[in-house]
Amino acid sequence: MKKILVMVVIGAAAMAAAQNTTQPAPSQPPAAGTQSQPAAGASPAAGAQSQPSSAGTQAPVIKDPAEYNAYVNAIQQKDPTAQISGLEAFLTQYPNSVMKTAALQTLMQDYQQTNNQAKTLDAANKLVAADSCNVRALALLAYLDRISAQSGGANPAQLLADAQKNGQQGMDCLPKFNKPEGTSDDDFKKMKDQMSNIFQAAIGVAALQNKEYPKAVENLKPVADANPQDFSVVYPLALAYWPDPKTPANPPENALNAIWYAVRASAAAPPQAQAQVEKYARSLYVRYHGGDDGWPDVLAKAKAGTAAPPDIATLIKPAPSPADQARNMLAATAPEKMDFAQWEFILSNGDQTAQDTVWNAIKGKPVQMNGQVIKSSATEFDIAGSSDDIDAKKPDITLNFEEKVPLKMIPKEGASLDFQGEPASYTPNPFMMVMNNGKLLKAAAPTPAKKPAATTHHKPASQ
Numbered sequence: 001m002k003k004i005l006v007m008v009v010i011g012a013a014a015m016a017a018a019q020n021t022t023q024p025a026p027s028q029p030p031a032a033g034t035q036s037q038p039a040a041g042a043s044p045a046a047g048a049q050s051q052p053s054s055a056g057t058q059a060p061v062i063k064d065p066a067e068y069n070a071y072v073n074a075i076q077q078k079d080p081t082a083q084i085s086g087l088e089a090f091l092t093q094y095p096n097s098v099m100k101t102a103a104l105q106t107l108m109q110d111y112q113q114t115n116n117q118a119k120t121l122d123a124a125n126k127l128v129a130a131d132s133c134n135v136r137a138l139a140l141l142a143y144l145d146r147i148s149a150q151s152g153g154a155n156p157a158q159l160l161a162d163a164q165k166n167g168q169q170g171m172d173c174l175p176k177f178n179k180p181e182g183t184s185d186d187d188f189k190k191m192k193d194q195m196s197n198i199f200q201a202a203i204g205v206a207a208l209q210n211k212e213y214p215k216a217v218e219n220l221k222p223v224a225d226a227n228p229q230d231f232s233v234v235y236p237l238a239l240a241y242w243p244d245p246k247t248p249a250n251p252p253e254n255a256l257n258a259i260w261y262a263v264r265a266s267a268a269a270p271p272q273a274q275a276q277v278e279k280y281a282r283s284l285y286v287r288y289h290g291g292d293d294g295w296p297d298v299l300a301k302a303k304a305g306t307a308a309p310p311d312i313a314t315l316i317k318p319a320p321s322p323a324d325q326a327r328n329m330l331a332a333t334a335p336e337k338m339d340f341a342q343w344e345f346i347l348s349n350g351d352q353t354a355q356d357t358v359w360n361a362i363k364g365k366p367v368q369m370n371g372q373v374i375k376s377s378a379t380e381f382d383i384a385g386s387s388d389d390i391d392a393k394k395p396d397i398t399l400n401f402e403e404k405v406p407l408k409m410i411p412k413e414g415a416s417l418d419f420q421g422e423p424a425s426y427t428p429n430p431f432m433m434v435m436n437n438g439k440l441l442k443a444a445a446p447t448p449a450k451k452p453a454a455t456t457h458h459k460p461a462s463q
Helices: 002-010 014-018 065-075 079-093 101-111 119-131 133-151 156-176 185-209 213-226 231-241 253-268 271-289 295-304 321-332 340-351 352-363 387-394
Strands: 366-376 380-382 397-400 416-427 432-440
Touching: 014 366, 065 079, 065 101, 079 101, 101 119, 133 156, 133 185, 133 231, 156 185, 156 231, 156 321, 185 213, 185 231, 213 231, 231 253, 253 271, 253 295, 271 321, 321 340, 321 352, 340 352, 340 432, 352 416, 380 387, 380 416, 397 416
Parallel strands: 397 432
Antiparallel strands: 366 380, 366 416, 380 397, 416 432
16 A cells, blocks of 8 residues: 555546546636726725625725735626736735635636636635635645546646645644534535535545544544445445455454445546546455355345445355354264364364364264374374365474384375274364374275364454
8 A cells, every 4th residue: 555546546547437526616706896886086995895704704904005906806707718817917016915815716616617726726826825724725626636646647646636735724724613603504515514524534534544544434434324326435434444455453343344335435436447446345355255155146135235234244244254164064074974174174274162062072983084294203294184284384294103014014104094093182273193003904995084174253453
C-alpha cells in the first residue's frame, strides 16, 4: 500500500467512476447589484453589502464609490468570462476590499463553470485564506484534491494530505455554517449532508493511505452507504476493512464487511475493472468461508444492496475451524477405520476429547501401513507416514524395534517401506507418533493417505 493508485484506482477509468459523486456546487453569492441599488452618484452607504460569511455574520458596506462601482460592474456581468475579468481586476485594484470574500466565491464558481480547474483551485485557496471557514471552498478543495490523487495526479501523497487537511477543517466548520437565505430546511440538510460526505471521503481515503484503518472505516462507511455507486469511496472502504488478508487477527466482523463492500465495489467499478474487483471480492470470501459454496447468493445480494445487512453473519459464514473439522471426521468415521493421515490431523488439531477418542482406539494395537524412510538404524527408523509429509521429507513416525534389524535389511533413506508397529505415544505439534514392536512386512501395505487440509479462519489485520 505504498501508492494510492495501487489501493484505490484500477486503470485510468477511476476518474470517470469518481465523477458519479455529486460535486460541491458553490453557489454565487447574492450580487451587490441585485440588491436595492443607489442611482449613479448616490451615496454608496445605501448600496452594496456583501453576502453573509459562512459563519453568518454580515459584512460591512463598501464605502468608497469607485470601489463600489468596480464591484457592481463586475458582478453584474452575465457572461462568466466577462465576470471573471471584472472580478480579477477588482481584486487586483482592491485586494483588501470588504467584498473580497464575496468576489472570490463568485470567481471560484465562474472558473468551475468554465472548466478551469487550476483557476478554480486557486480561487478556492484564496477564499479559504480570506475566510477560513468557507465550507463551500473547503468542500471543493477536499473533493478535487482527493479525486486528483486517486486518478494519478502528480504527487498523490501531497494531494491527499491537502484533501485531509481541508476535509478536517470543513468538518470543524460545518456546525457553524448557517442556512443561506431562501433555503428550505430540507435543502439545507441535504446541502450539509453532501458537504459532510465530501469532507469525510477526503479524510477517510487519506487515513487509508496512512494505514489508519479504524479512522478510514469511521469516515468512509457513512459516505459509502449514502453513495453506493461511488467506486472511489466504496472500494477504499473494502480495503480499510481488510488491509492484509494474510494476517489472522480480530475483529471478525471486519472480514464480513470487507467482503460485502468489495462486492459492492465490483458493481460500482468502471466496466473494464468490474471483473478484477469481483475476483478480489471472491478471494476474500473463499479465504474467510473456506470454499466458494454460497458465493453466487452473496454476490447477488451484495450487488443489489447498499450497507451490509444486520444478518450478514448468517449470510457469510466462516470456515469450520480445524477443531470443528476434527469433530466432523469423528462423526463420519470410526477411528479404527481411519487412515494414518486422519489420525494425524485429529491428534494435531482436535480438542482433547477428539484426541482421546482416537488415541484410546489405536494405542497399543498393531497397525500395518506404508511409509517412506527418512532415517534408519538397526533399532529405530524415522518414517514419513502421510503423503504430505512424504512430499516434505518430514518424519511423523518413530518406529522402534525390540531386536536389531539385520544390516542387509536396513532400508536406504528415501526407500518405500511396508511395516507394522504399535502406537505408544505422540506429540501433537510438531506431530510425531512413536510406535513400538516394529516389524518389517513383505506384503504390500496400504498406500499413504494425504492429510486433510486444515481450513483456517483468516481475519483482517489487527487495527
